Amino acid sequence: xxxxxxxxxxxxxxxxxxxxxxxxxxxxxxxxxxxxxxxxxxxxxxxxxxxxxxxxxxxxxxxxxxxxxxxxxx
Numbered sequence: 093x094x095x096x097x098x099x100x101x102x103x104x105x106x107x108x109x110x111x112x113x114x115x116x117x118x119x120x121x122x123x124x125x126x127x128x129x130x131x132x133x134x135x136x137x138x139x140x141x142x143x144x145x146x147x148x149x150x151x152x153x154x155x156x157x158x159x160x161x162x163x164x165x166x
Contacts, residue, residue, distance in 0.1 A: 133155065140151035 133152075136155055137148060137151040140146050140154055141148065144151075144154075146154070
């Protein structure tokens with residue numbers, strides 16, 4: 093009986109670990125997507141700063157305005 097309980101507990105632990113691993117993988121994918129989005133934003137800011145002689149704050153403001161305008165149109 094004790095062996096059956098230990099076995100049951102072990103398989104529950106394995107199930108919980110698998111679930112946790114799946115959640116961590118999903119979080120990793122989300123973080124990777126966030127990082128890619130940040131990279132694209134930084135690249136766009138850099139282009140605006142160079143092409144229009146803006147500082148980082150001004151360039152980010154332009155991107156925010158463009159994003160807001162796109163959301164209103166869609």
